[in-house]
Amino acid sequence: MSVPDVGYLATLLALALVIYGLLALALGLRWSLPDLLASGRNAALGTAALLTVAALALLYAFLSRDFSVRYVAENASRDMPLLVTATAFWGGQAGSLLFWAWMLALFTALFVLTDLPRAPRLGLPALLVLLLIQTFFLGLLGFVSSPFERLPQPVSDGRGLNPLLWDEGMRVHPPLLLTGYMSFSLPFALTMGALLRGRLGADWLRLVRKWMLIAWAVQSAGLLAGAWWAYHVLGWGGYWGWDPVENAALLPWLTATAFLHSIMVQERRGMLRVWNVGLAIATFGLAIFGTFVVRSGVLSSVHSFAQSLIGPYFFAFLGVSLIAALALLVYRLPVLTSQGTFDAVLARESAFLLNNLLFTASAAVTFWGTIFPLLSEIVRGVKITVGPPFYQQVNGPLFLGIVLLMGVGPLLAWRRTALPTLWRLVRGPLLAAVLAGGFLWAVGMRTGLALLALMVCVFTAATILWEYHQAVRVRRRAGQPWLRALALVFAQNRRRYGGYLVHLGVVLLAVGVVVSSFFQAETALTLQRGETFQIGPYRLTYQGLEPRIEPGVAIVAARLTVEGDLLGPVVLTPERRVHRHWEQQPVTTVAYRTLLPRLDDLYILLVNWQEGGQATFRVFLNPLVTLLWVGGLLLLLGTLVALWPERAGPVRQPMAVPREVVPSEV
Amino acid sequence: MRSRLLWLLLALLLALGPARVGADGHTDLDREARAIAKDLACPVCEGQSVADSGSALAAQIRDLIRKRLEEGWSREAIIAYLEERYGEGIRRAPPPQGFGGLLWLGAVLLPVVGLAIVLRVIAGALRARPEPDEAPLTPADLARLEALLERSPAEERTP
Numbered sequence: 001m002s003v004p005d006v007g008y009l010a011t012l013l014a015l016a017l018v019i020y021g022l023l024a025l026a027l028g029l030r031w032s033l034p035d036l037l038a039s040g041r042n043a044a045l046g047t048a049a050l051l052t053v054a055a056l057a058l059l060y061a062f063l064s065r066d067f068s069v070r071y072v073a074e075n076a077s078r079d080m081p082l083l084v085t086a087t088a089f090w091g092g093q094a095g096s097l098l099f100w101a102w103m104l105a106l107f108t109a110l111f112v113l114t115d116l117p118r119a120p121r122l123g124l125p126a127l128l129v130l131l132l133i134q135t136f137f138l139g140l141l142g143f144v145s146s147p148f149e150r151l152p153q154p155v156s157d158g159r160g161l162n163p164l165l166w167d168e169g170m171r172v173h174p175p176l177l178l179t180g181y182m183s184f185s186l187p188f189a190l191t192m193g194a195l196l197r198g199r200l201g202a203d204w205l206r207l208v209r210k211w212m213l214i215a216w217a218v219q220s221a222g223l224l225a226g227a228w229w230a231y232h233v234l235g236w237g238g239y240w241g242w243d244p245v246e247n248a249a250l251l252p253w254l255t256a257t258a259f260l261h262s263i264m265v266q267e268r269r270g271m272l273r274v275w276n277v278g279l280a281i282a283t284f285g286l287a288i289f290g291t292f293v294v295r296s297g298v299l300s301s302v303h304s305f306a307q308s309l310i311g312p313y314f315f316a317f318l319g320v321s322l323i324a325a326l327a328l329l330v331y332r333l334p335v336l337t338s339q340g341t342f343d344a345v346l347a348r349e350s351a352f353l354l355n356n357l358l359f360t361a362s363a364a365v366t367f368w369g370t371i372f373p374l375l376s377e378i379v380r381g382v383k384i385t386v387g388p389p390f391y392q393q394v395n396g397p398l399f400l401g402i403v404l405l406m407g408v409g410p411l412l413a414w415r416r417t418a419l420p421t422l423w424r425l426v427r428g429p430l431l432a433a434v435l436a437g438g439f440l441w442a443v444g445m446r447t448g449l450a451l452l453a454l455m456v457c458v459f460t461a462a463t464i465l466w467e468y469h470q471a472v473r474v475r476r477r478a479g480q481p482w483l484r485a486l487a488l489v490f491a492q493n494r495r496r497y498g499g500y501l502v503h504l505g506v507v508l509l510a511v512g513v514v515v516s517s518f519f520q521a522e523t524a525l526t527l528q529r530g531e532t533f534q535i536g537p538y539r540l541t542y543q544g545l546e547p548r549i550e551p552g553v554a555i556v557a558a559r560l561t562v563e564g565d566l567l568g569p570v571v572l573t574p575e576r577r578v579h580r581h582w583e584q585q586p587v588t589t590v591a592y593r594t595l596l597p598r599l600d601d602l603y604i605l606l607v608n609w610q611e612g613g614q615a616t617f618r619v620f621l622n623p624l625v626t627l628l629w630v631g632g633l634l635l636l637l638g639t640l641v642a643l644w645p646e647r648a649g650p651v652r653q654p655m656a657v658p659r660e661v662v663p664s665e666v
Numbered sequence: 667m668r669s670r671l672l673w674l675l676l677a678l679l680l681a682l683g684p685a686r687v688g689a690d691g692h693t694d695l696d697r698e699a700r701a702i703a704k705d706l707a708c709p710v711c712e713g714q715s716v717a718d719s720g721s722a723l724a725a726q727i728r729d730l731i732r733k734r735l736e737e738g739w740s741r742e743a744i745i746a747y748l749e750e751r752y753g754e755g756i757r758r759a760p761p762p763q764g765f766g767g768l769l770w771l772g773a774v775l776l777p778v779v780g781l782a783i784v785l786r787v788i789a790g791a792l793r794a795r796p797e798p799d800e801a802p803l804t805p806a807d808l809a810r811l812e813a814l815l816e817r818s819p820a821e822e823r824t825p
Contacts, residue, residue: 236718243713271791342791350788357784361777368772380765385707387715387758394773522700522717588720607720618720 007057077160079552126193169229180219188284270339351409407460429462501638508631
């Protein structure tokens with residue numbers, strides 16, 4: 001038996017094991033049979049082992065360039081370097097599905113090993129739901145779209161991966177995003193498990209928050225990696241194009257962000273239970289939708305839907321999941337009544353409600369814009385485009401509102417805040433914002449919207465920094481040295497101060513987005529060898545062309561020197577590459593450098609060249625794009641701080657009535 | 667010491683700041699042409715605008731926009747002309763008239779409806795607030811409450 005057959009067999013065995021596990025758990029739960037429950041748990045672990053075997057088999061098929069396997073022949077070729085060949089694993093639909101299922105199995109195993117023993121009453125029904133989801137994916141892999149399918153005749157060389165994907169971005173972005181989509185299954189399964197059991201207890205709150213935060217972090221990393229990849233590969237000087245696939249990845253992230261905030265209201269005040277369950281369901285639905293959209297192209301045209309083999313299955317699965325989840329929610333409505341009440345309008349609770357409004361509204365309008373072309377094609381038979389001009393106009397104000405709320409919200413106390421107290425807290429940051437606005441005006445910024453957005457960013461950054469300052473000052477008064485005080489601030493309330501780090505990251509991101517989209521400069525020009533031109537404060541000199549050949553690729557590079565950077569002259573070499581098998585699609589390799597001290601990205605593309613060495617370039621000056629990456633890293637760091645397990649200590653108690661007044665069992 | 671630091675900071679900021687605006691030395695016509703091209707989808711490439719695409723067709727359309735602008739055409743006239751040639755899909759967002767109006771209507775209505783719901787929730791929760799002069803808990807209530815309080819965390823610990 002050859003390796004791909006082993007992989008296929010492992011997938012089928014995993015499917016059988018998952019179905020066995022489902023039955024064992026269902027029967028074990030129904031009649032409280034501990035042996036069956038333990039067996040169901042082991043089935044979940046076995047699935048993880050089997051899918052690891054399957055994934056390694058596919059990896060081996062790629063690395064050994066086994067072109068008798070259809071999926072390998074379609075996504076790899078002999079010219080491709082080994083590392084690129086390995087990333088072809090997720091270059092197509094079947095491999096992406098296998099990766100998804102494999103990650104689900106690993107996360108499920110992790111859940112079984114770490115959380116299940118401590119919360120079996122919630123964990124077992126949640127595991128049941130996870131195995132149900134896994135059944136669907138393994139069914140697809142077994143019988144509809146298998147990466148191990150053989151070709152009738154082996155070919156001597158494969159078609160290879162689209163050259164746009166021969167890039168280090170391919171190593172991080174797709175696996176992160178597939179894992180991100182997958183990981184929203186865990187909060188969903190926990191929520192369904194809690195509904196099956198009949199109560200949203202403290203164990204549910206703790207676990208759902210943890211897994212949603214993990215999923216959110218992975219999805220954030222995936223989105224950021226995607227933006228970075230688009231920026232350095234696609235060569236249009238931007239990082240986010242509001243295209244359907246990007247939107248699909250953003251949608252579950254938006255609803256998950258809303259959930260992470262509204263869950264705090266339930267935790268502290270016992271309110272918004274139905275809403276939180278709804279958000280967990282919606283997030284999962286959007287993640288499944290995204291998984292499907294990513295590999296099918298259905299949103300650019302109705303017609304690709306018919307071509308997509310897995311389309312109908314996905315929509316059936318999505319429909320059944322959502323209907324079942326909502327039915328369960330309605331059935332359990334009586335136990336989900338809200339226990340807290342509002343004491344005043346001006347309170348943390350209202351800020352969270354507003355936060356949820358902004359995030360869900362943004363998700364709703366983005367979803368609406370994403371499916372609108374599909375509606376147009378179905379209803380009128382006319383293809384239309386809904387692109388950045390739409391999303392920027394509708395999401396811009398919503399995002400600005402979110403940044404502003406990030407500044408005000410944390411200052412409001414739970415239950416009630418007196419207006420004078422709030423005023424005392426915001427007047428400093430407001431002054432900072434006004435000063436910043438005046439400064440930007442003085443140095444010549446006259447774009448009203450950009451000024452407003454940047455002032456909001458400064459306001460929010462100031463409130464967050466002030467919060468840190470206060471926290472550190474208290475500990476310094478108690479005699480702690482400065483650094484130790486800061487460390488203590490984080491150690492003593494990881495969630496709060498980790499959360500502020502995430503907020504600071506978002507503010508940096510926002511500044512980067514605002515400045516780079518309002519003040520991008522772009523020019524196209526043809527230069528003779530040795531000719532010089534000026535863009536902003538930088539002087540560029542074109543030195544000439546340098547052609548070279550690498551295995552399977554012909555490359556022409558242009559050499560330019562740049563003056564104006566603080567650290568001395570910089571050399572940039574934009575290239576054009578023609579890959580074998582892909583002669584119709586030459587790839588442009590962007591050359592860019594972040595220049596000090598202004599943090600401008602000088603971003604150069606080689607468009608064309610003539611015999612005499614004359615060359616045409618497109619040059620972008622993208623200010624402050626670096627802040628996106630810095631802000632993104634800060635956001636991930638903050639999430640890590642918030643996720644870091646607290647040392648066993650006093651359990652956070654709700655403020656009002658205890659969360660569970662009436663424990664009811666299934 | 668402190669004020670000197672501030673001055674240094676200010677000097678640094680002033681050195682960094684000087685007008686990013688107009689750094690590219692473009693004319694108004696260039697800017698207008700680019701703004702129009704930004705709002706048009708390149709007909710032959712997925713997801714890129716005419717302004718950003720490197721395709722030959724996009725370059726042709728960019729030249730055409732510039733020429734028409736020089737001839738004194740208005741923005742809308744140029745877009746209408748291109749729409750006739752390449753179909754409605756060339757606009758990167760449909761105009762707010764006709765079928766496209768639905769898109770914009772939805773984009774306005776969804777947040778407004780959401781806001782209405784949030785306001786109702788807040789109003790409802792405020793009304794449900796218990797009166798402060800409510801009858802105090804009876805000893806029987808307290809006993810029941812205590813029993814429940816003890817039960818619920820304990821239940822979490824013992825699976």
